[in-house]
Amino acid sequence: MNLSHPDAVPPGGAVERCRRLFEPAMREAVSALHPWGARMAAFALGWSDADGRPYNGDGGKGVRPTIAMLSAEAVGGTAESALQAAVAVELVHAFSLAHDDIIDHDERRRHREALWKAYGVGPALLTGDALLALAVGRLAARPEAMTYLSAALLELVHGQSADMAFENRPWSGPHEVTIAEYTEMAAGKTGGLLGAAAAAGVALGGAPELADRMWEAGRDLGVAFQIADDMLGIWGDPHVTGKPVHNDLRREKKTLPVLAALAGDGPAARELAAVLSSGVAGEESARQAARLVEEAGGRAAARAMADRYLASALEVLDECLPNAADLRTLCTGLVNRTR
Amino acid sequence: MNLSHPDAVPPGGAVERCRRLFEPAMREAVSALHPWGARMAAFALGWSDADGRPYNGDGGKGVRPTIAMLSAEAVGGTAESALQAAVAVELVHAFSLAHDDIIDHDERRRHREALWKAYGVGPALLTGDALLALAVGRLAARPEAMTYLSAALLELVHGQSADMAFENRPWSGPHEVTIAEYTEMAAGKTGGLLGAAAAAGVALGGAPELADRMWEAGRDLGVAFQIADDMLGIWGDPHVTGKPVHNDLRREKKTLPVLAALAGDGPAARELAAVLSSGVAGEESARQAARLVEEAGGRAAARAMADRYLASALEVLDECLPNAADLRTLCTGLVNRTR
Numbered sequence: 001m002n003l004s005h006p007d008a009v010p011p012g013g014a015v016e017r018c019r020r021l022f023e024p025a026m027r028e029a030v031s032a033l034h035p036w037g038a039r040m041a042a043f044a045l046g047w048s049d050a051d052g053r054p055y056n057g058d059g060g061k062g063v064r065p066t067i068a069m070l071s072a073e074a075v076g077g078t079a080e081s082a083l084q085a086a087v088a089v090e091l092v093h094a095f096s097l098a099h100d101d102i103i104d105h106d107e108r109r110r111h112r113e114a115l116w117k118a119y120g121v122g123p124a125l126l127t128g129d130a131l132l133a134l135a136v137g138r139l140a141a142r143p144e145a146m147t148y149l150s151a152a153l154l155e156l157v158h159g160q161s162a163d164m165a166f167e168n169r170p171w172s173g174p175h176e177v178t179i180a181e182y183t184e185m186a187a188g189k190t191g192g193l194l195g196a197a198a199a200a201g202v203a204l205g206g207a208p209e210l211a212d213r214m215w216e217a218g219r220d221l222g223v224a225f226q227i228a229d230d231m232l233g234i235w236g237d238p239h240v241t242g243k244p245v246h247n248d249l250r251r252e253k254k255t256l257p258v259l260a261a262l263a264g265d266g267p268a269a270r271e272l273a274a275v276l277s278s279g280v281a282g283e284e285s286a287r288q289a290a291r292l293v294e295e296a297g298g299r300a301a302a303r304a305m306a307d308r309y310l311a312s313a314l315e316v317l318d319e320c321l322p323n324a325a326d327l328r329t330l331c332t333g334l335v336n337r338t339r
Numbered sequence: 340m341n342l343s344h345p346d347a348v349p350p351g352g353a354v355e356r357c358r359r360l361f362e363p364a365m366r367e368a369v370s371a372l373h374p375w376g377a378r379m380a381a382f383a384l385g386w387s388d389a390d391g392r393p394y395n396g397d398g399g400k401g402v403r404p405t406i407a408m409l410s411a412e413a414v415g416g417t418a419e420s421a422l423q424a425a426v427a428v429e430l431v432h433a434f435s436l437a438h439d440d441i442i443d444h445d446e447r448r449r450h451r452e453a454l455w456k457a458y459g460v461g462p463a464l465l466t467g468d469a470l471l472a473l474a475v476g477r478l479a480a481r482p483e484a485m486t487y488l489s490a491a492l493l494e495l496v497h498g499q500s501a502d503m504a505f506e507n508r509p510w511s512g513p514h515e516v517t518i519a520e521y522t523e524m525a526a527g528k529t530g531g532l533l534g535a536a537a538a539a540g541v542a543l544g545g546a547p548e549l550a551d552r553m554w555e556a557g558r559d560l561g562v563a564f565q566i567a568d569d570m571l572g573i574w575g576d577p578h579v580t581g582k583p584v585h586n587d588l589r590r591e592k593k594t595l596p597v598l599a600a601l602a603g604d605g606p607a608a609r610e611l612a613a614v615l616s617s618g619v620a621g622e623e624s625a626r627q628a629a630r631l632v633e634e635a636g637g638r639a640a641a642r643a644m645a646d647r648y649l650a651s652a653l654e655v656l657d658e659c660l661p662n663a664a665d666l667r668t669l670c671t672g673l674v675n676r677t678r
Contacts, residue, residue, distance in 0.1 A: 121460060123503070150475045151479075
């Protein structure tokens with residue numbers, strides 16, 4: 001799940017200005033860690049390779065921090081006013097990737113080894129904890145932002161728990177995972193932190209009264225974002241995404257395209273149900289499942305649902321932050337991306 | 340490392356009153372988790388066995404929450420005023436045990452399987468994250484307490500990183516671990532959360548001006564506490580501690596009794612250095628090392644150092660909270676314990 005990538009960030013002065021502020025602040029935050037932890041954090045953040053040499057790879061271009069800073073600017077604050085929130089949300093994001101890769105046994109991340117593959121499970125776990133501790137430290141004295149970061153953390157673990165619990169549930173029958181359950185999971189796992197970025201941004205930028213609505217918009221954006229991610233996991237190019245394709249299908253992840261396909265009642269939906277119930281093992285069977293998901297309408301339904309949730313988020317944005325053109329472009333890019 | 344146990348808590352009305360407040364608040368906090376996470380958390384907290392049946396074991400008697408609430412009372416506040424801080428520090432403690440057991444490959448905890456042995460590494464990791472998220476949520480809107488909880492988190496990961504890094508360093512020579520480094524590690528890993536409990540307690544109880552001094556006292560208490568723990572790891576009764584004996588020696592943990600023994604220059608110290616440099620493998624060699632640590636004066640030196648750090652913590656306590664007899668008894672009990 002690569003949630004930060006160059007093509008999601010629109011070009012332009014505002015975004016570049018945010019990045020120039022953000023990067024030194026992020027490095028300063030990480031420099032407070034134990035040297036050993038700082039080295040692993042630098043790998044996790046794409047600043048160095050596993051031996052500690054500088055690395056200029058796809059380390060994530062900071063979608064969440066940009067949202068935080070652009071949100072502050074959109075209510076008349078400075079990007080600096082939201083800088084600590086920007087650092088905090090990016091640190092929480094890095095924490096969640098480090099731990100998720102352990103939990104999901106994912107060996108690759110952004111065209112490189114996952115942190116736990118490079119350093120071992122224990123050190124990677126501790127590095128994740130350290131990133132989270134740093135994040136909390138940024139906002140501990142700012143309750144108007146901390147409450148949203150804290151809510152995002154709870155949503156994150158709740159959503160991740162739901163996602164794991166889904167893997168053990170059947171594809172059909174009374175215990176099947178519903179689209180409503182999926183939506184709730186995605187709003188938490190993916191939307192919470194986007195919501196915290198936007199809410200903390202407006203709160204620190206001087207408009208705390210808008211924070212609750214930005215939080216909700218972030219959750220909607222998260223659903224759209226997660227569906228886009230699900231689609232890349234099935235139809236994305238692994239050379240571009242940096243992650244193996246069809247992983248989700250093989251591990252019985254309850255992704256939206258598959259759930260939507262199974263909700264149909266045509267022959268492709270029935271054939272897909274049969275393939276899934278006997279287990280997707282091997283590349284051939286995964287390819288067949290992917291084809292059936294598309295035939296049964298799962299790809300089109302996923303696209304439509306992502307667009308609907310994006311539109312809902314943009315509606316709030318247009319109402320609360322009418323002059324936030326860069327932010328609008330950024331959100332749209334997140335949902336219409338190729339990696 | 341069993342840092343909470345019945346005999347550390349003095350009998351008496353105040354402690355019982357704290358416990359009656361604390362337990363329902365703790366259960367209420369955990370009930371907000373995903374049902375699957377709540378079940379694992381209940382196991383980790385000693386409320387249920389691995390199948391979810393009620394369990395009345397040694398789940399930890401809440402030393403940290405008691406410190407928080409007694410500290411609030413000692414400055415004229417109510418125990419209730421520090422209740423959310425009490426819950427938060429206990430949740431952070433449970434988080435750290437869940438993750439430490441994964442990092443250290445410890446299979447036993449409080450006479451039962453460690454969380455990761457019972458449920459797997461991924462689920463245990465996520466449960467730890469969930470406990471931490473709950474903890475942060477308790478104090479997100481209370482910066483006067485949150486700043487100390489946040490500082491404790493950073494100290495915790497820093498100390499744990501230092502402790503892990505020590506394992507790869509030699510017993511002697513220019514790269515040996517010094518007693519000063521050990522002290523810094525223990526003050527962070529063990530003292531930070533004790534300091535946060537006391538500091539948040541007085542801050543929420545109405546005396547934020549005392550919080551910095553309580554924080555420092557907690558760090559000193561942590562050093563004493565950690566040395567007591569090191570001693571139990573060598574000379575404790577595994578039937579009482581619930582953990583295998585001599586683990587630390589076998590894994591080359593840089594514990595204080597061993598560092599103090601090696602600092603001597605008698606024949607026992609030299610023999611100990613030779614045993615350690617060839618590696619402690621097997622029970623026989625561990626027993627020999629334990630005997631040599633004692634002969635070389637490591638046990639007595641550890642006892643003296645623990646007493647010194649305890650005295651330093653109590654001095655601050657006597658000065659800042661002159662009427663906190665229960666708190667004083669509690670701290671003394673922590674350092675003079677058998678499990």
